[in-house]
Amino acid sequence: MTLKIGVIGTGAIGKEHIRRITHKLKGAQVVAVNDVNTEQAQAVVRDEALQAEVYASGVEVIQAAEVEAVIVTSWGPTHEEFVLASIAAGKPVFCEKPLAVTAEGCRQIVEAEIEAGRKLVQVGFMRRFDHSYRQLKRVLEADTIGAPLILNCVHRNPQSPSSDFSGDMALTDSCVHEFDVLRWLLDDDYVSVQVIQPRKTRLCDDELQDPHVILLRTRQGIHISIESFVNCQYGYDIQCQVVGETGTANLPEPPSVPVRHAAKLSSGILDSWKDRFIDAFDVEFQEWIDATLRGEMTGPSAWDGYVVAVTGDACVKAKYSGRIEPIELPECPDFYTN
Ligand SMILES: NC(=O)C1=CN([C@@H]2O[C@H](COP(=O)(O)OP(=O)(O)OC[C@H]3O[C@@H](n4cnc5c(N)ncnc54)[C@H](O)[C@@H]3O)[C@@H](O)[C@H]2O)C=CC1
Numbered sequence: 116m117t118l119k120i121g122v123i124g125t126g127a128i129g130k131e132h133i134r135r136i137t138h139k140l141k142g143a144q145v146v147a148v149n150d151v152n153t154e155q156a157q158a159v160v161r162d163e164a165l166q167a168e169v170y171a172s173g174v175e176v177i178q179a180a181e182v183e184a185v186i187v188t189s190w191g192p193t194h195e196e197f198v199l200a201s202i203a204a205g206k207p208v209f210c211e212k213p214l215a216v217t218a219e220g221c222r223q224i225v226e227a228e229i230e231a232g233r234k235l236v237q238v239g240f241m242r243r244f245d246h247s248y249r250q251l252k253r254v255l256e257a258d259t260i261g262a263p264l265i266l267n268c269v270h271r272n273p274q275s276p277s278s279d280f281s282g283d284m285a286l287t288d289s290c291v292h293e294f295d296v297l298r299w300l301l302d303d304d305y306v307s308v309q310v311i312q313p314r315k316t317r318l319c320d321d322e323l324q325d326p327h328v329i330l331l332r333t334r335q336g337i338h339i340s341i342e343s344f345v346n347c348q349y350g351y352d353i354q355c356q357v358v359g360e361t362g363t364a365n366l367p368e369p370p371s372v373p374v375r376h377a378a379k380l381s382s383g384i385l386d387s388w389k390d391r392f393i394d395a396f397d398v399e400f401q402e403w404i405d406a407t408l409r410g411e412m413t414g415p416s417a418w419d420g421y422v423v424a425v426t427g428d429a430c431v432k433a434k435y436s437g438r439i440e441p442i443e444l445p446e447c448p449d450f451y452t453n
């Protein structure tokens with residue numbers, strides 16, 4: 116069986132996902148695309164030799180008879196409309212982060228999905244599919260280091276990740292990956308957050324605060340520190356250390372050949388999320404394709420997207436209030452616990 120997919124947004128990550136579905140993964144075919152930049156959408160169809168129609172709008176892709184499932188990789192503020200339209204059409208939809216740019220938008224998606232009575236939405240939190248995070252989770256589940264007490268995490272990009280990167284996007288656009296993967300890792304939820312603004316680097320846009328330190332507390336009382344530094348210059352560096360009652364466990368580093376040369380011992384550091392998470396994206400999409408063909412939805416849900424948005428909003432509030440702010444969530448609906 117082949118899953119026939121429509122893709123909305125053929126920019127940087129849209130192209131990557133189209134390539135992996137077309138040339139690497141099994142069980143799916145891209146049959147329809149759209150981008151507000153029509154020439155770009157046409158170029159992807161040509162360059163990847165797709166048997167796909169270029170539609171004039173995202174909604175037309177969703178409604179196209181040949182499209183069985185939708186991938187949304189357009190600009191963040193457009194996600195909500197396309198996810199809601201996919202739910203209305205009864206079609207499974209994979210949406211890159213963010214699910215919506217406001218918590219209220221995410222909540223509307225949650226309500227629409229519950230109303231539809233069927234899980235249709237998966238959010239692109241790919242770290243849950245990363246081999247190293249999965250290894251770390253297994254160590255915690257085996258109780259090897261006792262109960263987790265403290266997490267020390269780092270999210271560093273060499274330069275601001277996009278030309279429109281501004282304001283509080285470090286909190287609402289970059290660290291969303293930590294917000295999702297850490298609650299998954301710990302099987303826990305956040306209750307409060309404090310955001311510290313250390314001395315600013317001189318090597319970024321004057322308007323931008325960089326770095327930030329985000330201090331989260333979970334229901335179980337676990338203390339999490341996330342350093343977000345999106346202009347660190349030297350590379351793309353993701354770290355996570357769990358301190359437990361009887362030991363510590365670190366996220367494995369990406370493999371790199373240690374070189375001894377000229378009185379130095381060195382190893383490489385990656386410089387982009389594309390390389391760091393390339394395998395995670397492959398696993399994420401293969402699992403999504405397989406589950407969708409079985410009529411299931413097994414990855415990060417609309418509820419997970421909502422929790423992350425609420426966490427991001429609380430971070431922004433904490434940044435400007437300078438106080439510890441509560442992270443208030445309603446009970447998770449039964450729909451998402453089964
Ligand atoms: N999971 C991850 O690690 C990553 C996720 N992303 C997310 O993926 C999404 C896209 O990011 P990029 O590809 O880097 O951005 P991009 O700017 O390269 O591509 C976005 C595309 O959306 C198109 N677009 C904008 N409005 C549209 C509309 N109304 N209808 C159809 N197309 C429209 C633009 O023309 C552009 O081609 C963002 O939400 C971003 O946060 C991006 C990078 C990494």
Ligand SMILES: O=C1[C@@H](O)[C@H](O)[C@@H](O)[C@H](O)[C@H]1O
Nearest residue numbers: 272276277288289290292388
């Ligand atoms: O999603 C991503 C970017 O949009 C974001 O801005 C980067 O900081 C992340 O590391 C990357 O995974």
